[in-house]
Amino acid sequence: MYMENRTSNTKTFVKNRRASLISAIFLMATSAIGPGFITQTATFTVTLGSAFGFGILASIIIDFVVQQNIWRVVSLTKMYSSDIANATIPYSGYVLAILVIFGGLVFNIGNIAGAGLGLNALVGLDPKWGGAISAFMAIYIFSSHKASHFIDRLMIGFGLLMIGLTLFVLFAAHPPIGQAFTETLFPSNIDFASITTIVGGTVGGYISYAGAHRLLDKKMVGVENIKYVSSAATRGIIVVGVMRYILFLAILGVVASGVTIDISSYAANPASQAFQAALGQLGLRIFGLILWAAALTSIIGAAYTSMTFITPFKPSITIRQRQIATIIFIICSLAIYLIMGTAPVSLLVFAGGFNGLVLPLGLTIFIFIGWKRADLMSGYHYPHWLLWSGFIVCAITWYMGAMSIVTIFNYLR
Template sequence: MSDHSPGNDETRTADHSPASSGKVAVEAQRFARSRKASLIGAIFMMATSAIGPGFITQTATFTATLGAALAFGILASILIDFAIQLNVWRMITVSGKRASDLANAAIPYSGYLLAVLVIIGGFVFNIGNIAGAGLGINAMLGLDPRIGGLISALIAIGIFISKKAGIAIDRAMIVLGLVMIALTIYVAIVSQPPVGDALRQTVLPDFIDFAAITTIVGGTVGGYITYAGAHRLLDSGTAGPENIKEVSRAAVNGILVTGIMRYILFLAVLGVVASGVVIDTSSAQANPAAQAFQFTAGEWGLRAFGLVFWAAGISSVIGAAYTSVSFFTVFFKNMTDRARSYTTVGFVAVSLVIYLIVGTTPAALLVFAGGFNGLVLPVGLTIFMYIGWFRRDLLGGHKHPVWLLVVGTIVTALTWYMGARSVVPIFQFLGY
């Protein structure tokens, strides 16, 4: 029958009726808002994970010992971040596969190795994150850090068992990220850092400390952080080559947010160090970042730091648990959403128990966590560079930019070199 038959005309008319068109428009707007919220959530999940208690403590510790020379390490971490996130986010989202599944498809069993390393690194991170959140509550309210860690872990668990956990996670990332940005900018302005010297040493450092750079890089883009935003996008349905522009924009925006925050935090602590204040980085109860905030703005500064540090800690607990558990699916293919939620709760609970039992000095653990994940980082990067160069068939027909692969390969080689130079110093953070 012809396409112009009455029946087809009626169908065509019904499809384009005002009511139907209005419904389609509403659904399209709802989808657009949902995707935008997921992209923003992914940005802040990466950003707040990258600017967690580990990075704050690492920045304060190394700024106290290296001074303005750390500016080069901050710049290096930002540039490395660009190369890593743009490559990894694009590959994961266009393939529609989680990092470990994509790795297994490219190199048999490599995904299992990657998953084990990320999960172990996630545990190390999360123990430190809970400790950091406890230190934040201690600085903010004076409670024992262990009690603060317990409270923070329970809050994180409450978010995950919520019926609207996805929405709660997205909103938590945005709110806590904005709190961190506003308070840190204030402290950076008040501390009046030597900006000129910092800018000079950003490109011409007096000396280079590879252990510090490896630790900073590991604390900002190592371990689970590399995959946090990309896995969040997969869960929200933002996958496939058709979304590559939005994904790339989200990755770049996330990197810019973290990069700016890293430098502002560095300047805030540098202002305190340059004023002649000696920050304790060695004693068992040392909390270098808290000292910097307190010296900058007195008692109010300490309380403000507590809020920032707690926000960083709780958001990083959420990010570490959420992303680390997403790697469990490579071992359990039929894992349901409910099982994932329970596993995530268990991940946080086990991390909490280890923190309460071991009682390792939080500051030392936070610095070590960054270093350890900096050592893990090159393994995953090597796998993804192999995919980019030799297994483009897994990328959904997407032509991955050659310049990104070249930069990513250079960065991968650099992370191997820095890791080899830093293994011993990193484990010395724990006294070994």
Template structure:
């Protein structure tokens, strides 16, 4: 009779791991990343393949370090930071919440663009409807289970649709592979922006915090969690590259994609050029799925940082705070006059500037605070790689500040 609870526990544990992986994955392949990829592929062509590779490698190192430290300490990111350097958790929480808010305004804009492409709905109304749906999910009495299941289903839909369009666009794979390792040009602003759109700000902590909420913290779970993180990163890496190839095929065929006008929706243009009306509708579904899952991910993770100010905060209180967070994001989206596509590019860059702050704190904990790591033997290669990536993100961030803020003022 004892085997029955064990089977149930194993099944629940596996579902939690899959849910955390998909939360990370759908946050990393959100509307910001999709729009950024279309914008930069249209302007840089195959050379942007190097930016995709750089984002995948940086993502790999960042996520493996963050997930490991959070899991081993059994504390959320701001609590880890405060324990390591008193007061730093408050700074990190403020940065993540502000960055998450800007990201969520972009996520609502992306969901609105998705419904516009899917059914011709006005972008503002599309964003409003999507935000209300996300709020409804958090209002559910079984919000935790609902979040995991919805994110998994929509994540699978995004992957299937993207693969379909990538095949239809017939991209120059050979040239893309060459420029992945030998690019004709390297642009730090685009790399910082794409990194911010995939692992910057709240995205870094989304999956790790979800695992803590599902009871998978502690040294005993570190190997399982690290393997789950690695699988998730590899899946998202492949999907990023497939999305890039889908848009590159369109650009290489000679189609000119508008990336600068007020009404520009670069990714929608690319998908429509690749597969006609079906491609446009497929894109709408992909972008809406990316938008709604990212609204959930940004709101959920940003509000998990409230533990910096109120340790032990209950899930019910966090869910109510999440509803307020979504409402503020919606009001900001409706009030801001910046075109949705430009906004999505900017928020990625802005969160890319936040990334090195948190990463620096976590590398310090892994390197110097054995007391917080409960005697865990931290892999030396992962620590060194984390330090190198940390220095790199600081360097790229300083070099990209001006160009990133320029994204807010596209030409008319």
């Protein structure tokens, strides 16, 4: 009887651990695949063609190093990122929290706007109504006592749905796959501006911390779990990378066929045009469903992750109090969207610059912990390869952050 109970408990533990890892993988992946990412990918594929494959590859490599470091340090220290920063450099956690929460709020306005556009393309619903309905769906999820369960199932289901639908469009578009693979590894044109933009939009801000904080909430922490955490981070990057690349190939197929896609006007929607060119009205409906799924999961991911950064201001916050704060966060995002009627471009640009600083600031602190603060990680010996690759990515992201600030000043002048 004892052996049977022990075997049953072991199976339950393994099952719960697998579920926790999968939920973190898809929260990170779906947070990284939002409306902004879809639009950016379409725009750069139109302008750069097959050569944009290299930009996607570069973003995946940078993403891998960032996520491996952040997931590892959060798991080993058993603290949220803002608390880790405060424990390392006094008051830096407050700065990091303010940057993440502000950037998350502004980009959540864009997520709600994207959800409205998605439902408009899918069923013809007015974008404001579509945005409001999507925001209230997210509010309903966070108001439930089973919010954690709903979030996990929604992220996994919608993540797989987006990949499946995009694959369907890819096969219909018949992209030049051989040329795309060649240009990915040996690009004829390297555009650093596109790499900076795609990294900022898919790695920067709250996105870097989404999966790691989900694992922390699921109690998947400590040295004993580090190999599973590291493996989950790698799988998360693979999921994100697959989605990025198949979206790129789907749009590339349309571009390579000679279809002209308008990217010159502010109102242009290059991804919508590409999907419609590939499959007609069916393509437009598929685009609407993908955009809505990407936006809704990003609303949830942005709200959830941003509110994990309020612990420096209220260390004793309960799970229920954080759910209430998350609901308020979504309501504020929705109210601003409804008042302004669309995602406020100037605020999005401004927040983009802030997010350009969030990544290098947080990553620098985490690399310092891996280098000098083994005491915060139960004496864990940090891998040298991860430290050195982290140093390199830190330098790259600080440069990207500086370029983001330059973009802000040029835009606001």
